[in-house]
Amino acid sequence: MKNHIAPAIRLTLVLLVILSIVYPLVVAGVARFAPGEGKGETVTANGKIVGYALVGQKFTEDRYFNGRPSAVDYNASGSAGSNKGPSNPDYLKTVQARIDTFLVHNPSVRKEDIPAELVTASGSGLDPDLSPVAAKIQVARVAKIRGISTERLTQLVDEHTKGPLMGLFGPSTVNVLALNVALDQLK
Known part of the structure; x- marks a missing residue:
């Protein structure tokens, strides 16, 4: 049982870093190349944003x-x-x-x-x-x-x-x- 606790904790920490830090940063980086740069594609009229x-x-x-x-x-x-x-x-x-x-x-x-x-x-x-x-x-x-x-x-x-x-x-x-x-x- 003790043999499994240390690897489980290490795996949890690695996944925590990957899924809560690395993955969101990758998605945010890719979104910068989308229309609206990840903030939503706006529609403008007369220089004003009228909607998304x-x-x-x-x-x-x-x-x-x-x-x-x-x-x-x-x-x-x-x-x-x-x-x-x-x-x-x-x-x-x-x-x-x-x-x-x-x-x-x-x-x-x-x-x-x-x-x-x-x-x-x-x-x-x-x-x-x-x-x-x-x-x-x-x-x-x-x-x-x-x-x-x-x-x-x-x-x-x-x-x-x-x-x-x-x-x-x-x-x-x-x-x-x-x-x-x-x-x-x-x-």
């Missing part, structure tokens, strides 16, 4: 493209989903209320054409992206309110669409914050 590219934000005005709903009201310190299944009556009421609200603000859209991501919250509650289809279904509303042609807004959505990673992994996405910042900068 990887955190969804709430857009409620009809003159903006709406992002995905959030179960945590876009609170980045409390990232979470609703944890309610698709057969939960409360969840179904919430989704139906979101559908009804979307249809009121987008009267030219049929209920069956609404992408699910516009009425269901993401698992994190902070999803910053939409599919190009979910962004384009909102073009008519934004174009009407802002007096911009639907063709120009569709082009703007296309300009802000990022394809799959390396052309293979994941879906095409549109960052809603970046799209709305570009929308405000249109003349």
Whole structure:
């Protein structure tokens, strides 16, 4: 038994140094090469930071493209989903209320054409992206309110669409914050 105590203590100390000092320093060093240098990728408008590219934000005005709903009201310190299944009556009421609200603000859209991501919250509650289809279904509303042609807004959505990673992994996405910042900068 005494033969095992000394090696166990040495191993514990070595792992303590590796996992609490060396590993965090390596991760912090690698993060310096990431966009935002490990501090998060910010989105700026007129020289001011308006948000973070990887955190969804709430857009409620009809003159903006709406992002995905959030179960945590876009609170980045409390990232979470609703944890309610698709057969939960409360969840179904919430989704139906979101559908009804979307249809009121987008009267030219049929209920069956609404992408699910516009009425269901993401698992994190902070999803910053939409599919190009979910962004384009909102073009008519934004174009009407802002007096911009639907063709120009569709082009703007296309300009802000990022394809799959390396052309293979994941879906095409549109960052809603970046799209709305570009929308405000249109003349």
